[in-house]
Amino acid sequence: MSKNQVLFERAQRTIPGGVNSPVRAFRSVGGTPRFIERAEGAYFWDADGKRYIDYIGSWGPMILGHVHPEVLDAVQRVLANGFSFGAPTEAEIEIAEEICKLVPSIEQVRMVSSGTEATMSALRLARGFTNRSRIIKFEGCYHGHADSLLVKAGSGLLTFGNPTSAGVPADIAKHTTVLEYNNVEQLDEAFRAFGSEIASVIVEPVAGNMNLVRATPEFLNALRERCSEYGAVLIFDEVMCGFRVALGGAQEVYGIKPDLTCLGKVIGGGMPAAAFGGRRDIMAHLAPLGGVYQAGTLSGNPIAVAAGLKTLQLIQRRGFYDDLAKQTRKLVDGLTAAARDAKVPFSADSIGGMFGLYFMDSVPGSFAQIQQGDTRRFNAFFHAMLDAGVYFAPSAFEAGFVSSAHDDAVIDATIDAARGAFASLAA
Missing domain, CATH: 3.90.1150.10 (Aspartate Aminotransferase, domain 1)
Known part of the structure; x- marks a missing residue:
C-alpha cells in the first residue's frame, strides 16, 4: 500500500x-x-x-512558483519579529497602498484572511450601504461558503433561490436571486422586477470555479449600467482572477470599474490573506467609521502581508x-x-x-x-x-x-x- x-x-x-x-x-x-x-x-x-x-x-x-527565493526571504525576515500581534503594523499600510495603486477602482481596502470572508463582508457592506436585502449572483460562480451564497436557481427565472447546502436556512436563501452567467436578458428582467430591492450584484468577471469561463463584455457592461441605474453595488469577485489575468485584474482587461472588489490568492503569496475594497464612500460605512461591523484577529497578519507584498512587487516586473x-x-x-x-x-x-x-x-x-x-x-x-x-x-x-x-x-x-x-x- x-x-x-x-x-x-x-x-x-x-x-x-x-x-x-x-x-x-x-x-x-x-x-x-x-x-x-x-x-x-x-x-x-x-x-x-x-x-x-x-x-x-x-x-x-x-x-511565481513554489518557494520563490525572494518571497521566502521576505517571510523569514519578519518571522523573527513575531507571528501575530492583533495590533496595526506599517506593513499593512504598505500592502494597502500597493493594492490601491494597482487596482484603481479600490480607493480603500480592508484586509481579511480568506476569500469567503472577503465576499461575505463585501455583501454585508453593500447591504448596509444601500439599506436593501436582495443580492444577485450567477449560476456556476462560487463566492465562498457564506450562507447567502450557497444558493442555486429556483424552478423559474425569478423565483427565490434554494439552498445548495444543508444548514442554510431558506429564510436566508430567499434573499438571493440566481441568474444565468452571460445572460443579459435575464439580468434585465431581474432588475425590472426587483430593482428597488437589489443591494448588490456579485460576479466572477472571469469565472474559475465552474472551470474557466469568461464573461462577455456585453454582459459586464450591462451589469455596470443596471447597477448604476438602480443604485445597486456592483461587486467583482476577483479572489481567483485578481492579479492572475492581468496586473489590474479582470477589471483592467474589460475596462469596467466595479464599486467593490474582493481579492485573495495572489495577495497572500500562498499565505492566508484576502481583502475587499472599493469606493471610499462605501468603505466609510465599515466599523469603526460606520455601522457595518467586520473584524478579524488575524486580518493583516504580518507573515501573510510579507509574502503578499513581495509577490505584488515581483509581478510588476x-x-x-x-x-x-x-x-x-x-x-x-x-x-x-x-x-x-x-x-x-x-x-x-x-x-x-x-x-x-x-x-x-x-x-x-x-x-x-x-x-x-x-x-x-x-x-x-x-x-x-x-x-x-x-x-x-x-x-x-x-x-x-x-x-x-x-x-x-x-x-x-x-x-x-x-x-x-x-x-x-x-x-
Whole structure:
C-alpha cells in the first residue's frame, strides 16, 4: 500500500472525508488523494516521493512558483519579529497602498484572511450601504461558503433561490436571486422586477470555479449600467482572477470599474490573506467609521502581508504578464493539438495565467454549457496525466494555473505526456 493510501485512511479517522476542503478528496475523479510533502518552482512531491508538474498552484496564489527565493526571504525576515500581534503594523499600510495603486477602482481596502470572508463582508457592506436585502449572483460562480451564497436557481427565472447546502436556512436563501452567467436578458428582467430591492450584484468577471469561463463584455457592461441605474453595488469577485489575468485584474482587461472588489490568492503569496475594497464612500460605512461591523484577529497578519507584498512587487516586473500569458497559451494550444491528433473532442481557453480544459467541441460560456462536457473522459485523462507526473485539478469544474516557473521545458513535458493520455482515450 502506498504512503498516500495509508495517510488517507488515517486522515479519515479524525478529519471529515479525510480532507480539509472537499475537492481535495478526489471524489469526482476517483482514486486516492496525493498528500504533498514539499514543493519548488513548478513542481511538488507527494508522500511517496513522486514528482508532479503542478497546475493548481495552491488554487492560484503561487503565480511565481513554489518557494520563490525572494518571497521566502521576505517571510523569514519578519518571522523573527513575531507571528501575530492583533495590533496595526506599517506593513499593512504598505500592502494597502500597493493594492490601491494597482487596482484603481479600490480607493480603500480592508484586509481579511480568506476569500469567503472577503465576499461575505463585501455583501454585508453593500447591504448596509444601500439599506436593501436582495443580492444577485450567477449560476456556476462560487463566492465562498457564506450562507447567502450557497444558493442555486429556483424552478423559474425569478423565483427565490434554494439552498445548495444543508444548514442554510431558506429564510436566508430567499434573499438571493440566481441568474444565468452571460445572460443579459435575464439580468434585465431581474432588475425590472426587483430593482428597488437589489443591494448588490456579485460576479466572477472571469469565472474559475465552474472551470474557466469568461464573461462577455456585453454582459459586464450591462451589469455596470443596471447597477448604476438602480443604485445597486456592483461587486467583482476577483479572489481567483485578481492579479492572475492581468496586473489590474479582470477589471483592467474589460475596462469596467466595479464599486467593490474582493481579492485573495495572489495577495497572500500562498499565505492566508484576502481583502475587499472599493469606493471610499462605501468603505466609510465599515466599523469603526460606520455601522457595518467586520473584524478579524488575524486580518493583516504580518507573515501573510510579507509574502503578499513581495509577490505584488515581483509581478510588476517588465514583461511578467506577457510571458505568463504566452506560456499559458502555449500549454492550451499544445493540449488542443494533441487532442485533435487523437481525434478526442476537446477545447481549451486561457487568459493571463489561468486556463480551462473542456472535453467538448467548443469553449463554454455558461454553467449549463460546462455541464455538457464529458466528465468520464476528463476523469480518465486526469488519471493518465497523474500517472505521467502531471497534476491538474481533480475536477472537471475547476480552472488551472500556470506560474512564471513553468518554463518551456515544463510545458513541453506536459504536452508530451498529454499526447499519450489522449491516445489512450481514443483507443
